[in-house]
Amino acid sequence: xxxxxxxxxxxxxxxxxxxxxxxxxxxxxxxxxxxxxxxxxxxxxxxxxxxxxxxxxxxxxxxxxxxxxxxxxxxxxxxxxxxxxxxxxxxxxxxxxxxxxxxxxxxxxxxxxxxxxxxxxxxxxxxxxxxxxxxxxxxxxxxxxxxxxxxxxxx
Amino acid sequence: xxxxxxxxxxxxxxxxxxxxxxxxxxxxxxxxxxxxxxxxxxxxxxxxxxxxxxxxxxxxxxxxxxxxxxxxxxxxxxxxxxxxxxxxxxxxxxxxxxxxxxxxxxxxxxxxxxxxxxxxxxxxxxxxxxxxxxxxxxxxxxxxxxxxxxxxxxxxxxxxxxxxxxxxxxxxxxxxxxxxxxxxxxxxxxxxxxxxxxxxxxxxxxxxxxxxxxxxxxxxxxxxxxxxxxxxxxxxxxxxxxxxxxxxxxxxxxxxxxxxxxxxxxxxxxxxxxxxxxxxxxxxxxxxxxxxxxxxxxxxxxxxxxxxxxxxxxxxxxxxxxxxxxxxxxxxxxxxxxxxxxxxxxxxxxxxxxxxxxxxxxxxxxxxxxxxxxxxxxxxxxxxxxxxxxxxxxxxxxxxxxxxxxxxxxxxxxxxxxxxxxxxxxxxxxxxxxxxxxxxxxxxxxxxxxxxxxxxxxxxxxxxxxxxxxxxxxxxxxxxxxxxxxxxxxxxxxxxxxxxxxxxxxxxxxxxxxxxxxxxxxxxxxxxxxxxxxxxxxxxxxxxxxxxxxxxxxxxxxxxxxxxxxxxxxxxxxxxxxxxxxxxxxxxxxxxxxxxxxxxxxxxxxxxxxxxxxxxxxxxxxxxxxxxxxxxxxxxxxxxxxxxxxxxxxxxxxxxxxxxxxxxxxxxxxxxxxxxxxxxxxxxxxxxxxxxxxxxxxxxxxxxxxxxxxxxxxxxxxxxxxxxxxxxxxxxxxxxxxxxxxxxxxxxxxxxxxxxxxxxxxxxxxxxxxxxxxxxxxxxxxx
Numbered sequence: 041x042x043x044x045x046x047x048x049x050x051x052x053x054x055x056x057x058x059x060x061x062x063x064x065x066x067x068x069x070x071x072x073x074x075x076x077x078x079x080x081x082x083x084x085x086x087x088x089x090x091x092x093x094x095x096x097x098x099x100x101x102x103x104x105x106x107x108x109x110x111x112x113x114x115x116x117x118x119x120x121x122x123x124x125x126x127x128x129x130x131x132x133x134x135x136x137x138x139x140x141x142x143x144x145x146x147x148x149x150x151x152x153x154x155x156x157x158x159x160x161x162x163x164x165x166x167x168x169x170x171x172x173x174x175x176x177x178x179x180x181x182x183x184x185x186x187x188x189x190x191x192x193x194x195x
Numbered sequence: 196x197x198x199x200x201x202x203x204x205x206x207x208x209x210x211x212x213x214x215x216x217x218x219x220x221x222x223x224x225x226x227x228x229x230x231x232x233x234x235x236x237x238x239x240x241x242x243x244x245x246x247x248x249x250x251x252x253x254x255x256x257x258x259x260x261x262x263x264x265x266x267x268x269x270x271x272x273x274x275x276x277x278x279x280x281x282x283x284x285x286x287x288x289x290x291x292x293x294x295x296x297x298x299x300x301x302x303x304x305x306x307x308x309x310x311x312x313x314x315x316x317x318x319x320x321x322x323x324x325x326x327x328x329x330x331x332x333x334x335x336x337x338x339x340x341x342x343x344x345x346x347x348x349x350x351x352x353x354x355x356x357x358x359x360x361x362x363x364x365x366x367x368x369x370x371x372x373x374x375x376x377x378x379x380x381x382x383x384x385x386x387x388x389x390x391x392x393x394x395x396x397x398x399x400x401x402x403x404x405x406x407x408x409x410x411x412x413x414x415x416x417x418x419x420x421x422x423x424x425x426x427x428x429x430x431x432x433x434x435x436x437x438x439x440x441x442x443x444x445x446x447x448x449x450x451x452x453x454x455x456x457x458x459x460x461x462x463x464x465x466x467x468x469x470x471x472x473x474x475x476x477x478x479x480x481x482x483x484x485x486x487x488x489x490x491x492x493x494x495x496x497x498x499x500x501x502x503x504x505x506x507x508x509x510x511x512x513x514x515x516x517x518x519x520x521x522x523x524x525x526x527x528x529x530x531x532x533x534x535x536x537x538x539x540x541x542x543x544x545x546x547x548x549x550x551x552x553x554x555x556x557x558x559x560x561x562x563x564x565x566x567x568x569x570x571x572x573x574x575x576x577x578x579x580x581x582x583x584x585x586x587x588x589x590x591x592x593x594x595x596x597x598x599x600x601x602x603x604x605x606x607x608x609x610x611x612x613x614x615x616x617x618x619x620x621x622x623x624x625x626x627x628x629x630x631x632x633x634x635x636x637x638x639x640x641x642x643x644x645x646x647x648x649x650x651x652x653x654x655x656x657x658x659x660x661x662x663x664x665x666x667x668x669x670x671x672x673x674x675x676x677x678x679x680x681x682x683x684x685x686x687x688x689x690x691x692x693x694x695x696x697x698x699x700x701x702x703x704x705x706x707x708x709x710x711x712x713x714x715x716x717x718x719x720x721x722x723x724x725x726x727x728x729x730x731x732x733x734x735x736x737x738x739x740x741x742x743x744x745x746x747x748x749x750x751x752x753x754x755x756x757x758x759x760x761x762x763x764x765x766x767x768x769x770x771x772x773x774x775x776x777x778x779x780x781x782x783x784x785x786x787x788x789x790x791x792x793x794x795x796x797x798x799x800x801x802x803x804x805x806x807x808x809x810x811x812x813x814x815x816x817x818x819x820x821x822x823x824x825x826x827x828x829x830x831x832x833x834x835x836x837x838x839x840x841x842x843x844x845x846x847x848x849x850x851x852x853x854x855x856x857x858x859x860x861x862x863x864x865x866x867x868x869x870x871x872x873x874x875x876x877x878x879x880x881x882x883x884x885x886x887x888x889x890x891x892x893x894x895x896x897x898x899x900x901x902x903x904x905x906x907x908x909x910x911x912x913x914x915x916x917x918x919x920x921x922x923x924x925x926x927x928x929x930x931x932x933x934x935x936x937x938x939x940x941x942x943x944x945x946x947x948x949x950x951x952x953x954x955x956x957x958x959x960x961x962x963x964x965x966x967x968x969x970x971x972x973x974x975x976x977x978x
Contacts, residue, residue: 058318060318068223072225073216074216074218074222074223075215075216075217075218076216077220077396077397077448078398079396079397079398079448079481080480080481080902080903081480081481081482081902082481082902082903082904084902084903084904084908085481085903087396114216115214115215116215116216118215119215124211124215128214128215131210131214132206132210132211132214133206135206135207135868135869135871135872137214138449138703138704138705138872138876139213139395139396139397139446139447139448139449139702139703140209140210140212140213140214140218140446140448140703141218141220141395141396141397141448141449142396142448143213143214144216147214162916163912165911166910166911166912167911167912169910169911169912170910170911170912172911173396173903173908173910174396174911175394175395175396175449175451175876175879175908176396176449176703176872176876177872177875177876177879178875178876178877178878178879178880178909178914178940179875179909179910179911179914180875180914180916180917181871181875183911183916
């Protein structure tokens with residue numbers, strides 16, 4: 041076991057982990073932050089996407105120890121003062137979620153997408169979200185949500 | 196229309212928790228003292244189990260217990276059951292070979308569980324499972340759908356000679372033969388309906404917990420139907436008595452059929468929790484889900500159509516195999532027979548239909564209901580056959596459909612395959628779909644695409660489904676072990692807010708919103724004062740759960756029927772308070788009013804009076820809380836016409852869906868926003884089957900497509916945005932006028948896509964999934 045320390049949603053945290061403990065396991069099991077989900081075991085589905093130092097990352101793809109000292113943002117850290125982040129709001133406004141399981145990762149990926157592409161067209165949104173699988177929505181309303189959020193976040 | 200009532204695009208009440216990371220899925224739950232289970236699974240497709248040595252595993256660090264199948268049998272635990280039996284040729288009911296929770300004698304597919312290791316941590320359980328030493332003798336296996344009943348094929352079960360679980364036929368074969376004998380032309384097609392892995396994004400999970408003080412077992416479970424899970428596990432498996440057994444299905448991350456069934460792992464967790472007197476948790480990883488979740492589809496079919504000189508369908512004949520996998524699941528044989536064959540009339544007047552279906556067992560994962568369940572298979576073969584028929588007759592695909600449609604004025608229409616369609620206007624939906632898709636402008640678009648070296652094609656699909664499952668007497672006569680009514684309880688709280696308990700279960704469908712809209716519409720209660728509760732056998736009355744697009748057509752009607760009881764009782768209370776005759780009380784917009792006066796009482800005031808009955812009508816019970824059960828009078832028959840337009844790069848075989856137009860008849864829409872979302876998701880599922888998804892086993896029974904890296908799920912960049920529209924007709928038998936929408940896209944899309952591809956390439960047929968390789972080869976062969 042080793043000690044790992046990082047900042048999650050602005051709070052300094054630390055915990056004891058095995059070398060093989062994944063970041064997503066640390067978030068879910070050590071910190072009981074279960075908003076970040078595990079939908080596969082091959083880093084394909086993107087349900088576990090969080091932000092590491094501002095970049096979207098699949099938290100099943102890194103060891104907890106690799107996040108030593110990192111600034112981590114999860115879905116739980118987006119809403120501020122009871123107000124949803126514009127991307128969260130856009131997902132609700134456009135019915136961009138159904139069962140909700142892929143949603144945390146989808147939202148985290150979408151925020152990074154818009155941060156790096158402030159005015160994405162539909163093709164860009166679809167290509168950039170290729171690493172997040174949703175079985176419910178057919179992506180139609182997710183694309184609309186990202187388009188709305190891009191306007192709100194830009195303006 | 197009440198504000199936020201029926202027809203309003205109300206944003207979903209459930210979204211906030213899902214969007215802020217506060218969803219409560221089974222794997223998010225942890226119980227005090229919890230242990231973790233890891234299943235030991237067969238690596239062989241077919242093998243005799245000679246011995247299982249658990250000694251090393253038991254001694255491993257952190258291991259609490261190790262169990263094998265005999266331990267459950269010795270404890271009186273029953274096996275998994277097939278819940279719907281079907282009578283085949285000569286009245287012989289399907290074979291239903293026994294299945295132990297952990298297999299004892301033989302392993303029959305890769306992933307078949309043979310033991311469970313329970314440990315303090317998941318890692319220790321996995322490490323312990325590595326130490327279970329199972330001595331197998333490998334046997335030859337069979338995986339081919341159309342090869343399992345052949346002479347010399349390896350036999351899976353003693354009880355199932357020739358691996359033939361059911362040899363079934365339906366329809367008037369003499370009439371069909373006679374029609375073919377005199378037909379002007381015959382169209383025929385051989386096709387494969389590819390096996391799919393259902394893959395909801397949330398893997399299955401279960402936590403069993405036992406309270407020795409109360410002798411109660413609780414099972415947290417990824418379930419579409421917690422009451423049915425409790426019933427099956429009590430009545431047939433003896434896990435715990437029904438009244439001492441609570442099943443909780445909290446937030447569930449998609450189901451699409453795969454979370455209907457009773458599975459080995461959850462039975463193990465519920466049973467072992469009592470055995471070791473500690474909670475036992477199991478969460479599937481995705482690899483296990485690929486191996487062990489029930490798969491869908493998997494038919495190998497020949498279909499023929501007899502046509503007259505005008506292109507009218509005279510008769511249809513279908514000869515087919517369906518793959519059941521290694522064991523029969525809850526519905527298994529009924530899906531490829533009853534839920535398949537009874538839709539073979541489609542939207543057409545075909546007078547004679549005959550189907551011969553052989554349901555075979557193979558060394559593969561069990562196959563059962565998956566989004567659409569039998570109806571996608573029927574629609575695919577029929578709508579492909581109709582296009583081939585159009586080619587044989589040199590008719591436009593739209594024209595041959597119009598010539599054969601059941602007309603709106605023929606409703607109700609009795610088909611030759613059991614169902615009586617209650618409503619529908621197929622000409623209207625096709626006309627709208629053709630207009631919305633600019634069908635007439637296709638030739639110009641095709642010419643333009645050819646100028647760029649691209650092949651452009653257009654394809655139609657005119658589908659019908661039977662859902663809103665289902666009238667209990669009807670399914671009972673067909674072999675179901677249960678009734679398929681639904682229940683609701685509408686409870687006013689003393690302060691005037693409403694709690695609705697539904698026996699259905701929402702795992703993405705938005706019931707918490709659309710069911711609240713029903714309350715707002717009927718009772719005038721503001722939507723923010725309505726809470727919908729589902730998914731806990733200790734909270735709500737018995738209900739049958741969610742599948743077969745039944746929640747609104749059946750469960751929704753139960754809710755409004757309970758509302759009617761509330762109103763009837765409310766009138767008595769209001770009449771007493773307002774000093775009027777009960778017959779003079781009118782109810783509208785949440786207010787009880789004495790007709791022709793301004794004397795009125797809001798329903799919240801009535802509710803308060805019912806709970807504080809100081810001045811109260813004689814003979815009326817206190818409280819305002821009503822239960823209703825609704826058994827539908829018929830299935831519902833959503834239908835529609837879809838048009839798919841594709842562009843194919845002949846050099847790469849890449850198919851791009853450039854336009855997808857859906858026109859559906861779902862009757863009344865309660866929340867159009869949610870309905871559109873259901874259509875989009877269904878289309879993605881259907882397009883996934885047509886272009887991307889195919890579950891492949893090697894001849895050795897190993898699952899080749901065992902991960903998201905090998906099995907191609909639809910991603911955002913595989914799909915277009917969709918053009919969704921409606922052409923509603925009213926089903927008279929359904930009090931809400933609703934039909935169900937969750938499966939339509941998955942049913943309609945596959946033939947629309949393949950019809951478009953064969954149209955583009957000028958070939959007769961190609962099988963799904965139409966991957967770039969398949970399409971490229973077909974394009975090269977076609978020249």
